Amino acid sequence: MQFPGPAKPPTGIVFDSAMDKIDDALALALLHGFDGRDEARIAAIGISNPNLSAAQFCDAVRIFYAGAAGAGSARGLPVGLAQGRSAGASAMLSAPVRATVVKSINDTAEVTTVIRNALTAQYDRNAAVVLSGPATDLAKLLDAYGAKDLIAHKVKVLSMAAGAFPDGPPEPNIRANIAAARRVFAEWPTPIVAAGYEIGTALPFPAASIEQDFAWSATHPIADAYRAYRPMPYDAPTWAMAALLYAVRPKENYFRLSEPGTVTVLDDGRTQFRASAEGMHRYLILDPDRKESIIRTYTEIASAKPVERKKKLAAK
Numbered sequence: 001m002q003f004p005g006p007a008k009p010p011t012g013i014v015f016d017s018a019m020d021k022i023d024d025a026l027a028l029a030l031l032h033g034f035d036g037r038d039e040a041r042i043a044a045i046g047i048s049n050p051n052l053s054a055a056q057f058c059d060a061v062r063i064f065y066a067g068a069a070g071a072g073s074a075r076g077l078p079v080g081l082a083q084g085r086s087a088g089a090s091a092m093l094s095a096p097v098r099a100t101v102v103k104s105i106n107d108t109a110e111v112t113t114v115i116r117n118a119l120t121a122q123y124d125r126n127a128a129v130v131l132s133g134p135a136t137d138l139a140k141l142l143d144a145y146g147a148k149d150l151i152a153h154k155v156k157v158l159s160m161a162a163g164a165f166p167d168g169p170p171e172p173n174i175r176a177n178i179a180a181a182r183r184v185f186a187e188w189p190t191p192i193v194a195a196g197y198e199i200g201t202a203l204p205f206p207a208a209s210i211e212q213d214f215a216w217s218a219t220h221p222i223a224d225a226y227r228a229y230r231p232m233p234y235d236a237p238t239w240a241m242a243a244l245l246y247a248v249r250p251k252e253n254y255f256r257l258s259e260p261g262t263v264t265v266l267d268d269g270r271t272q273f274r275a276s277a278e279g280m281h282r283y284l285i286l287d288p289d290r291k292e293s294i295i296r297t298y299t300e301i302a303s304a305k306p307v308e309r310k311k312k313l314a315a316k
Contacts, residue, residue, distance in 0.1 A: 011156075012043035012122045013247060014115055016080075017240060018133030018176075019047050019054040022092060022229040023161075026205055026302055027132060027240035028058065029222040032065045033301035040248045044077060044118035046111040048133045050084030053093040055108045059100040061221050065306050080114030081105060082137065095228035098219065111137045116144055119154045127154045128247040132161040132240035134176035135184040142187055152189040159247040161239035163263065163271035164197040165283040170269030171197045173239075182265040185281065193246055194263065194271070194283040199255070200239030202286050203294055205302075207233035213303035222302070241298055246284060254294050255284040 015031055017024040034040040047054045058079050079102060102108060115137065119127055131138060138158075141147050162173045162181065174181045185192065210232075214223040226236070245254060261279035264272045273283060 008123050008126055010038055010040050011248060012041045012118065012127040013244070014044045014046065014118055014127060014129045015042070015244070016044075016046035016048060016111070016115065016129065016131050016133065016137050018049040018173075019058065019093070020049050020051070020090070020133075021240075022226055022236045023200065023205075023238050023240045024132050025057075025061075025092065025222055025225045025229075026236065026238060026298070027130070027244045028061055029302040030241050030244050030298065031130075032061065032306075033304045034244075034248050036065065036304065036306040037301070042077070043122060043127060044080065044114050046080035046115055046137050048082050048111065048137045050082040051093070052081070052102070052105055052108075053090070053097070055079040055081045056097050056100045056102045057093045057221070057225070059102045060097045063099050063101075064217075064219075064221050077118070078107075078109040078114060080111035080137070081108035082111055091228040092225045095224045097221075112141045112144060115141055116147060116150065119150055122154045124153050125156045127156065129155055129158045130161075130240075130244050130247050131158065131173075132243060133173055135160075135162070135173075135180040136177045138188070139177075139180035139183045142183065148187070148189050155190045157247060157250070158184075158188055158190055158192045159243040160192060160194045161200065161243040162196070163194045163283065165194065165258070165271065166273045168197060168270070171271065174265060174271060175269035178265055178267070178269050185263045185265060190280070192263070192281045193243075193257070194281070195239055195242040195246065196271075196283055197239065199242045199284050199286055200237040203238045203242060203291065203298070204235035205238050205241070205298055206235055206295065209299040209303060213299050216303075216305050238298060241302075242284060242294075245294070245297065254290055254297070256287050257282045258285060
């Protein structure tokens with residue numbers, strides 16, 4: 001008689017971002033929201049920006065959510081931080097940092113090592129990589145011994161907040177490292193889905209949600225970061241949130257998908273899509289009828305109060 005093995009866990013999300021724009025912070029909140037609902041697991045956090053403040057911010061957000069869920073502030077997975085000279089803390093990053101175990105770069109880890117180790121621990125085809133920022137870290141990962149084979153076995157999709165489609169102007173995340181973006185599109189061994197610039201600008205995160213939905217905590221780090229990023233009120237674009245939403249809920253049909261094809265990165269940072277049946281690239285297309293539903297999902301999941309762990313276990 002055969003007995004079923006342990007159930008496959010939710011998709012493990014590797015989130016690699018520059019963490020220098022408010023939509024990166026909102027996507028981090030969305031990721032913690034999905035993790036708290038057991039719809040996804042945070043497998044790794046990588047920061048392509050060599051800014052210690054960004055690592056401290058991510059760790060402070062982790063501690064906040066862990067505390068709100070009754071799990072204390074035990075040290076979690078290390079934050080991967082790009083090597084280089086650390087820039088000074090921006091208002092968005094420094095305002096919410098009240099508790100963090102990241103005191104120096106010695107409390108972080110090299111990004112590609114963090115990502116590779118995280119992928120090694122995933123079930124086959126049960127990980128998704130979400131990129132919001134330059135492709136620097138993923139291009140370096142491709143150089144690691146055996147990395148392409150590891151990615152092909154562990155990752156089901158790379159969801160990128162990058163480009164402008166079908167033939168838009170240069171986009172900041174691509175332009176930040178054109179060579180790295182070109183290499184990732186050319187060599188990444190799994191399907192790639194791009195959330196273009198046009199998607200993020202068409203789905204603004206409402207400032208009213210910051211004041212209303214996040215009010216359950218007077219010291220919410222995401223709300224504090226949002227207020228510090230720009231004078232309130234303002235609605236923020238959601239490039240990174242779109243890429244993350246697709247990675248976690250690809251079957252919910254929030255977006256339409258382009259036909260398969262190939263994305264080429266031009267010398268000026270533009271992305272050029274050419275349809276082909278054998279292509280492994282697609283880009284998201286907004287269905288106007290789903291706009292309100294998407295924004296509502298953003299606000300509900302990103303602002304949700306974590307469920308206490310003991311209550312979660314009792315419900316199972």
